Amino acid sequence: MSPTAAAAIREAPERSFVRVDSLPGTRAAARKAASRAAADRVLVPVRRGLYYRGVPTRYGMTTPRPEDVVREVFGDRGIGPAGFSAARAWGVTTQVPPVLTIAVPYATEPIRGVKQVTRRNLWRRDLTGLEVALLEVLRDPGVLVEAGWSVLVGRVRDAVRDGRVRFDAVSGAASREHNASVRKHFARLCHDLEARR
Secondary structure, three states: OOOHHHHHHOOOOOOOOEEHOOOOOOOOHHHHHHHHHHHOOOEEEEEEEEEEEEEEOOOOEEEOOOHHHHHHHHHOOOOOOOOOHHHHOOOOOOOOOOOOOEOOOOOOOOOOOEEEOOOOHHHHOOOHHHHHHHHOOOOOOOHHHHOHHHHHHHHHHHHHHHHOOOHHHHHHHOOOOHHHHHHHHHHHHHHHHHHHH
16 A cells, blocks of 8 residues: 555654655645645645654744755755855854855745845856855955955865865856956965965
């Protein structure tokens, strides 16, 4: 006997996302089961067709972190932190942004609790979140890099050495950025990295 959508929801692990499209049965039955589970506070609605199976507490059901929602909705390529969120990802600021800000390559449906900025550069589509964050920091390092330029250079050097950043991929995307500040500061970064070899 094939499982029902309601049974699949009950069996979903805590702290996991549930997509209506992935539930067994007809689409109508899956939508109805998810809606009923949300009304019964088994699931937390995240956005159309996406729910979260939180952990029940005496204060209610836990909700997902904005970072987890972004990863679930967009995946882990071509999307990354922007503004002070990017600077935090690189550890070059103590500023804590009031909301997570992310750079996306195309306009999309908003996510509650997340500010989105659109960057139309197709060369970003294969970058990791940390690589996108580097391009975003380079938009305005004078404001975002509170720790100082040399600290950023050192962090980038270490990230390239340990494989967390693919410098060639970032270089390809940086050269095609519409923002002149990114191109200028990336050239400076390349010069300073070369000087530290």
